[in-house]
Amino acid sequence: MRYHKIPDETVRRLPIYLRGLMVSADQEREHISSQSLASFVGIEAWQIRKDLSYFGDFGTPGVGYNIYRLARGIKKTLRLDVIRRAALVGVGDLGSALLAYPGFRVYGLDIVAAFDIDPQKIGSTVNGVAIENAAQLDTLRRRDISLAIVAVPRDAAQATVDSLVAAGVKGILNFAPCKLVAARRIKVITLDIAMELARLPYYMPRAEQAAETVLKMDDG
Amino acid sequence: MRYHKIPDETVRRLPIYLRGLMVSADQEREHISSQSLASFVGIEAWQIRKDLSYFGDFGTPGVGYNIYRLARGIKKTLRLDVIRRAALVGVGDLGSALLAYPGFRVYGLDIVAAFDIDPQKIGSTVNGVAIENAAQLDTLRRRDISLAIVAVPRDAAQATVDSLVAAGVKGILNFAPCKLVAARRIKVITLDIAMELARLPYYMPRAEQAAETVLKMDDG
DNA sequence: CCATGTGAAGGTATTCACAGCC
DNA sequence: GGCTGTGAATACCTTCACATGG
Numbered sequence: 001m002r003y004h005k006i007p008d009e010t011v012r013r014l015p016i017y018l019r020g021l022m023v024s025a026d027q028e029r030e031h032i033s034s035q036s037l038a039s040f041v042g043i044e045a046w047q048i049r050k051d052l053s054y055f056g057d058f059g060t061p062g063v064g065y066n067i068y069r070l071a072r073g074i075k076k077t078l079r080l081d082v083i084r085r086a087a088l089v090g091v092g093d094l095g096s097a098l099l100a101y102p103g104f105r106v107y108g109l110d111i112v113a114a115f116d117i118d119p120q121k122i123g124s125t126v127n128g129v130a131i132e133n134a135a136q137l138d139t140l141r142r143r144d145i146s147l148a149i150v151a152v153p154r155d156a157a158q159a160t161v162d163s164l165v166a167a168g169v170k171g172i173l174n175f176a177p178c179k180l181v182a183a184r185r186i187k188v189i190t191l192d193i194a195m196e197l198a199r200l201p202y203y204m205p206r207a208e209q210a211a212e213t214v215l216k217m218d219d220g
Numbered sequence: 221m222r223y224h225k226i227p228d229e230t231v232r233r234l235p236i237y238l239r240g241l242m243v244s245a246d247q248e249r250e251h252i253s254s255q256s257l258a259s260f261v262g263i264e265a266w267q268i269r270k271d272l273s274y275f276g277d278f279g280t281p282g283v284g285y286n287i288y289r290l291a292r293g294i295k296k297t298l299r300l301d302v303i304r305r306a307a308l309v310g311v312g313d314l315g316s317a318l319l320a321y322p323g324f325r326v327y328g329l330d331i332v333a334a335f336d337i338d339p340q341k342i343g344s345t346v347n348g349v350a351i352e353n354a355a356q357l358d359t360l361r362r363r364d365i366s367l368a369i370v371a372v373p374r375d376a377a378q379a380t381v382d383s384l385v386a387a388g389v390k391g392i393l394n395f396a397p398c399k400l401v402a403a404r405r406i407k408v409i410t411l412d413i414a415m416e417l418a419r420l421p422y423y424m425p426r427a428e429q430a431a432e433t434v435l436k437m438d439d440g
Numbered sequence: 441c442c443a444t445g446t447g448a449a450g451g452t453a454t455t456c457a458c459a460g461c462c
Numbered sequence: 463g464g465c466t467g468t469g470a471a472t473a474c475c476t477t478c479a480c481a482t483g484g
Contacts, residue, residue, distance in 0.1 A: 007474075007475065008474095008475095009474085009475065009476090010475090011419055011422055012419065014419070015412075015415040015418045015419055016415070018418075019397060019398075019412075019415070023398075033442090033443060033444090034443075034444075035443080040399070041399055042399035042401075044476090044477085045443095046476090046477065046478075046479095047476075047477085049443090049444060049445060049446090050445080050446080050475095050476080050477090052444090052445085053444085053445050053446065057444085057445080058444095059443075059444050059445075060443080060444075060483090060484065061442075061443050061444045061445080061482075061483045061484050062441075062442045062443050062444080062483075062484045063442085063443070063444090063484070064442095064443065064444085065444090077422070078418065078419060078421060078422045079421040079422055079424070080418060080421055084421055086417070092317075093316065093317035093320040093321065094317040094321065096313065096317070097312075097313035097314040097316070097317040098413070100313040101313070101314065101413065101414070103397055103412075103413065103414035104414045104417060106397075106414065107414055107415075107417070107418040109414065109417055109418065146424065147417070147420060147421070147424075149417065170424040170425060171420035171421065171423065171424045172420075173416055173417050173420060177239055177323055177326075178239075178243075179260070179261055179262035181262075185425060187420055187423035187424055189416055189419070189420060191411075191413070191416050192235075192236075192239070192323070193318070193321065193323065193411070194235075194321070194323035194324045194326065194327055194329065195235040195236065195239070195327075196393055196409055196411050197306070197324060197327070197329055197367070197369065197393045198235045198238075198298065198300060198327040198329065199231055199232060199234070199235055199298060199409070200367060200391035200392075200393060200407055200409060201298060201299040201300055201304055201367070201391065202231055202297070202298045202299055203391065203407035204299070204366065204367075204390040204391045204407055205390060205405060227452070227453065228452095228453095229452085229453060229454090230453090253464085253465065253466090254465075254466075255465080264454090264455085265465095266454090266455065266456075266457095267454075267455085269465090269466060269467060269468085270453095270454080270455090270467080270468080272466095272467085273466085273467050273468065277466085277467080278466095279465075279466050279467075280461085280462065280465080280466075281460075281461045281462050281464075281465050281466045281467080282461070282462040282463080282464050282465050282466080283462070283464085283465070283466090284464095284465070284466085285466090
């Protein structure tokens with residue numbers, strides 16, 4: 001399986017395994033079986049083994065996976081083996097929360113710059129990061145920042161992306177609720193929070209009203 | 221196709237169409253073709269037609285889709301045709317940002333209650349929503365709130381979910397970076413923001429360092 | 441004996457191409 | 463002529479079962 005392209009769905013699950021391994025690493029044990037990891041992260045054991053088989057022999061039959069070695073392997077595959085510097089554009093409510101969020105560090109991701117257009121915000125510091133004028137986005141290239149988070153209002157999102165791409169950014173995580181266009185070589189992942197909440201009701205059993213209706217029907 | 225189960229991937233795309241239709245509705249036109257909607261939301265036209273075919277005949281050949289009627293149809297399918305009341309647990313940086321976020325309204329979702337354990341926060345108001353004591357989560361049932369957003373630290377997430385389920389909540393959007401267990405009938409969607417950012421590097425072309433390495437190899 | 445890694449089977453989603461309707 | 467809705471083909475992903483190796 002070593003020569004096979006890694007399926008997108010596997011790439012989506014790798015960070016989950018990594019997260020699980022990090023937490024497991026705190027325990028004393030040096031190895032972990034696909035079975036243990038499975039119950040910890042909530043994904044079936046055979047799925048984990050299959051996923052890992054796409055890019056390396058990390059396990060030892062009869063023993064399991066060396067936690068440290070596997071974590072390294074996944075990081076390398078995801079290209080998270082170097083510290084990645086990221087920029088944030090848009091320091092509103094969500095942007096500020098992201099600056100304060102400690103979770104990125106786990107993956108070797110570091111928000112080292114923040115931009116906004118509000119003169120009131122420019123110059124101030126949020127969580128140790130100075131807020132710069134969004135007009136200076138073009139400085140990103142020489143600062144070796146190729147990853148960006150877009151947390152600006154929808155109407156400003158496309159222009160922001162254009163500036164980021166011009167500044168040499170190669171990957172963008174977008175929180176604005178709209179489609180963004182960029183050259184094929186640029187990877188854009190859009191994460192619309194409201195949309196995730198919006199698909200919950202579909203999976204929920206019919207609400208109280210429905211139950212009430214059933215009761216009434218029984219009564220009648 | 222009307223009798224077929226709607227694929228999960230279709231359910232995931234429906235909110236995108238809905239979002240696109242809402243914005244399109246501002247224009248004068250009454251109808252929209254799968255082609256126009258496709259270029260607007262960034263999904264292929266045949267994919268849209270196929271998705272819509274799973275749950276109704278909304279289009280008119282030669283004309284397109286009536287924007288209003290289609291939006292209604294999608295809302296009904298996603299069970300977003302009634303206003304849904306949601307509760308937020310954990311009013312930290314992210315939680316506060318979510319309270320301020322206007323995007324939920326588009327889908328008929330309304331955060332009407334917020335909870336925290338910090339005495340400093342309890343009693344205060346954020347964006348018009350009073351922050352209550354998290355110990356009072358059990359009041360959700362009689363307040364007709366069956367949707368919840370979990371934005372508490374990882375260590376508190378599972379206990380929060382347990383309380384929510386006990387309080388009659390049927391759907392949970394979780395921002396804590398961990399697996400959560402709940403009865404099968406409860407739908408839990410976990411959204412780990414850092415994880416999304418973490419899979420960006422995989423799709424990015426090799427960084428400057430790599431390019432340099434190649435150059436050196438050429439030199440040697 | 442235990443746990444991995446993987447062919448093969450089965451299932452689901454994507455993509456195509458076009459018949460049918462306005 | 464234009465556009466929808468959908469069977470059929472294709473591609474992709476999941477799931478199983480077991481051969482293989484420590």
